[in-house]
Amino acid sequence: MADAARGRRISYRLRVNPIRCDGSGLCAELVPERIRLDDWGYPVADPTPLGPDLLPLAERAVRDCPRLALLLEIQGRER
Amino acid sequence: MSAVATGERLLAGPTAWVAESLAEHRRRLGAAPAGNQVLEAIEVAGLRGRGGAEFPAGPKWRAVAGRRGTPVVLVNGAEADPLSLKDRTLLVMRPHLVWDGTLAAAEVLGAAEVVVYIGRDHADARQAMAAAMAERRASGDIVRRVSIRFVAAPASYVAGEETAAVRVAGGGPPLPTFRPPRPFERGVRGRPTLVHNVETLAAAALAGRGAGATTRLFTLGGAVGRPGVTEAPIAASLGELLERAGADRSSAAVLVGGCSGTWVPLLQGRELGLDQLGAGCGSVHVMEPGRCGLAVTAGILAFLAEQSAGQCGPCRVGLPAVARVLHRVALGGARADDGRLLSRWASQLSGRRGACAHPDGAARVLASALRVFADDLRRHLHRGPCPGALDG
Ligand SMILES: Cc1cc2nc3c(=O)[nH]c(=O)nc-3n(C[C@H](O)[C@H](O)[C@H](O)COP(=O)(O)O)c2cc1C
Ligand code: SF4
Numbered sequence: 001m002a003d004a005a006r007g008r009r010i011s012y013r014l015r016v017n018p019i020r021c022d023g024s025g026l027c028a029e030l031v032p033e034r035i036r037l038d039d040w041g042y043p044v045a046d047p048t049p050l051g052p053d054l055l056p057l058a059e060r061a062v063r064d065c066p067r068l069a070l071l072l073e074i075q076g077r078e079r
Numbered sequence: 080m081s082a083v084a085t086g087e088r089l090l091a092g093p094t095a096w097v098a099e100s101l102a103e104h105r106r107r108l109g110a111a112p113a114g115n116q117v118l119e120a121i122e123v124a125g126l127r128g129r130g131g132a133e134f135p136a137g138p139k140w141r142a143v144a145g146r147r148g149t150p151v152v153l154v155n156g157a158e159a160d161p162l163s164l165k166d167r168t169l170l171v172m173r174p175h176l177v178w179d180g181t182l183a184a185a186e187v188l189g190a191a192e193v194v195v196y197i198g199r200d201h202a203d204a205r206q207a208m209a210a211a212m213a214e215r216r217a218s219g220d221i222v223r224r225v226s227i228r229f230v231a232a233p234a235s236y237v238a239g240e241e242t243a244a245v246r247v248a249g250g251g252p253p254l255p256t257f258r259p260p261r262p263f264e265r266g267v268r269g270r271p272t273l274v275h276n277v278e279t280l281a282a283a284a285l286a287g288r289g290a291g292a293t294t295r296l297f298t299l300g301g302a303v304g305r306p307g308v309t310e311a312p313i314a315a316s317l318g319e320l321l322e323r324a325g326a327d328r329s330s331a332a333v334l335v336g337g338c339s340g341t342w343v344p345l346l347q348g349r350e351l352g353l354d355q356l357g358a359g360c361g362s363v364h365v366m367e368p369g370r371c372g373l374a375v376t377a378g379i380l381a382f383l384a385e386q387s388a389g390q391c392g393p394c395r396v397g398l399p400a401v402a403r404v405l406h407r408v409a410l411g412g413a414r415a416d417d418g419r420l421l422s423r424w425a426s427q428l429s430g431r432r433g434a435c436a437h438p439d440g441a442a443r444v445l446a447s448a449l450r451v452f453a454d455d456l457r458r459h460l461h462r463g464p465c466p467g468a469l470d471g
Pocket of ligand 2: 255386391
């Protein structure tokens with residue numbers, strides 16, 4: 001997927017599904033460059049597209065989120 | 080007010096609080112325009128939604144038309160904001176105009192179902208729409224292939240949000256869903272669904288008759304001599320509207336766009352166009368003179384917090400936190416850095432932090448209050464509550 005992202009120059013960004021999220025904070029540890037926690041411990045996703053350096057970490061955060069509350073959005077679409 | 084020919088207005092015609100009959104409606108405005116004619120007209124006129132978000136209507140119709148599956152049209156008359164009355168007024172007085180727009184949309188999209196979603200407590204609005212449909216059936220001119228279903232909107236703020244409406248229409252609870260999928264992708268029972276505010280549909284019916292989309296409805300309230308619903312040009316200035324409302328000139332501020340709207344200072348705001356301000360649901364509420372804007376906003380935040388659907392952390396936890404701090408700032412017990420805390424939270428709660436835009440709305444009214452009532456805020460933080468906060 002990272003290769004596809006580079007090759008086709010499509011961009012990815014992280015989004016939080018706030019209904020699923022219970023604020024475990026794992027994502028903020030894995031991708032602090034794009035996820036901060038608010039004063040109540042819930043993640044705020046920075047919509048800046050993920051570069052090839054961050055994409056693998058973001059994918060891992062998506063995979064490892066205990067609530068499956070993170071998603072990678074491709075050019076406005078989710079996957 | 081700039082002149083608008085009366086035939087081009089949503090509320091032109093009889094002024095009584097009763098439905099205009101089908102015969103009167105047809106005599107005044109002629110036959111209903113065809114669906115494709117309406118779609119073209121709303122695109123040319125650049126019609127935008129009147130339910131709050133002001134999204135362009137034409138692209139929304141096209142998006143639904145571009146999906147596979149038989150569409151549904153959901154007529155949103157929930158009107159959940161306590162500061163808005165214009166949807167009820169329109170439904171009671173001009174049900175046929177709303178039906179013209181609704182059936183045009185159903186026709187051009189090939190919809191199989193129309194869901195009429197009206198506030199549970201707005202019985203007169205629901206009756207007017209039902210009676211108007213019965214009148215059409217009796218006169219034999221209804222689109223036969225469309226089934227029409229009335230669904231009562233629960234009396235909660237968030238029930239008017241489009242994904243909550245879609246869910247209630249499918250037999251579910253009045254709780255918003257995460258997007259995607261958006262209603263145009265998967266709406267009522269999984270079908271592509273066009274959700275429009277009732278006024279947007281009525282405006283579409285007028286646009287389809289060649290009238291453009293030049294006016295909109297406003298609900299005038301608060302410290303005004305003439306409260307109620309009025310129709311004015313979309314770009315009318317706030318001053319023009321306040322004039323018409325007979326607003327108390329000694330009031331400090333006006334809340335534009337309902338409970339999740341924007342505070343505007345009365346002195347500097349008069350020249351601003353309501354289109355620039357973003358009129359949202361069209362409510363223009365003048366603060367009682369002498370009242371404290373912080374105290375009023377604390378009340379609004381308490382309401383919005385209580386109305387949270389409680390599904391999303393930032394909304395469930397953040398809104399009550401804001402309400403609590405704003406309450407102590409307004410009424411006593413403020414801490415030194417409460418001002419900083421509130422600005423910080425206003426920014427943390429904006430930017431799609433919830434599944435729906437409820438937290439964004441709360442953040443908007445909070446941020447505008449911190450801006451417009453900045454002097455009051457400083458005084459409250461240094462000297463405690465003002466008299467206007469305590470005698471509310
Ligand atoms: C918390 C919340 C409450 C809402 N309540 C209403 C409502 O009562 N009536 C309404 O028409 N739109 C309401 N909306 C806006 C709808 O989600 C949607 O944008 C609108 O019905 C679309 O119609 P329009 O494009 O014709 O404005 C609400 C939105 C939010 C976030
Ligand atoms: S943002 Fe608030 S009101 Fe909207 S779905 Fe989430 S909890 Fe409910």
